[in-house]
Amino acid sequence: GLNSPFMPAWPSWGTIGLAIATVLPFNAAANALNDYFDYPIDKVNRPDRPLASGALPRNAGWWLAVVLFVAGTLAALQLPPAARRIALLIALPLMVLYTPVFKGLPLVGNAVVAAILGLAFLFAGAAFGHLELMWGPFGLAAGFTLLREAVKDVEDVAGDAAVGVATFAVRWGVPAGIKLALVLTLFLMFGCLLPYILKIYGAAYLAAVIIGVEIPLLYTIIYLVKHPNPEGSGWVAKVLKVDIFA
Template identity: 40%
Template sequence: MSLGTRARGFVELTRPGNAVAAGVLTFTGAFVAGAAPSDALVVVAAMLATVFATGAGNAINDYFDRDIDRINRPDRPIPRGAVTAPEAKWFSVALFGGAVVSALVLPVVAIAIAVVNLVALLAYTEFFKGLPGVGNVVVAALTGSTFLFGGAAIGEPLGAAVLCVLAALATLTREIVKDVEDIGGDREEGLRTLPIVVGEAASLWLGAVVLVVAVGASAVPFVRGEFGLAYLGVVVPADALMLAATAQSFGNPAAAQRRLKHGMFLAAFAFILGRATAPAGSLL
């Protein structure tokens, strides 16, 4: 196997698109919380910590999920032989180390969030993933916390609280849809995910209800007068996209979870636009 093929396998372990996107979400949290140019160092450190931690979590997830992935995701690096399982484990350890070093320059509250998230990432696949609904909630909380982490980096941990809630709820819906998509491999492995325990239809209806609550949360900044029409002009299409994806999940969960992800990023952009055009001094 060529060196380039192996290097590509290690990069794929991190899900680079997801890792970089998580770093962008951390920046979004800092920006929405009111980051100033003087906060550049801590914001960059928080972004790097998030990218490293997300990559590490994805790599260790592939390590623990290698048997399931032979059924659900045979093209991933370990099942296809680009990276061995021990290599994936130690690569993950190195990435976690990078996250720890990056977080050392951050305020105490941000470090506390980072520590909790690192522990949750390490424990997710081994302890939480197979518990009905619990693994979904953990992933949702981790996603939402990226915004709190960005705010905490500049000393405003609650500065992006509404965005945190919206992202966590939308992620919970997406995780439920993904479990429906992966039900075959999860059942083969003996996992007790939500769709396996309560059924696919019941799980999807629960996801739909959660998403409706998330859409309601997205209206809060406009109703409170913190964000104006520019925010509303972007968040409404984002909400519509996520609601349409939720309806689509009953027939095509694979396509639906991708559309949900796109809707979430569009909603995050709405918050950036809302903060950029908000009156000076307003804070979520």
């Protein structure tokens, strides 16, 4: 990821282990909880998911989430105070409340998902003692995720409408959803260049951003303009999913 060159010193293996033991269970728990709440939606949009397909009973998602959130919390309690606060007072409530509270709110739900993913970088910075260096990667990750969530809303518009989830694309239509994705892409392309323009990061950052971010985002703009429909959005969502972790 683009964050790794910005950490000036390698943290202890113990701290790394505790950070991983917090992030991985939290992420898995959030996915399990989302599958539990999204059971009716996944029956339409993603029938191959473990709960929707019947491979596991629906309640398995709930109990798995509880166990994993507890495990991640126990690990987070061993970390520095700033990391604990980010994990337990910000990330954990957002993860738990996302599907039942925020997901049905157009753009708000998207922004919460973006914040959760971006918080992983702030959490890592706080755990390793370099929080101030992680605001750039936080913005990059959050921006990428917000864009991908907007694109996925267009991809999932039929299933979301069928079960009454009022996403941006459902409420204002696919053309408006495509326009939103294009606007977010342009903002993200400009935002990614700001750390270089403001001389926060140097030439290595610029090169990495051009190759890893600007070119793929330019491709998504061209593709969405040529394929302004749920199918085209599905392909762009896959591209963004790969690129955000590149």
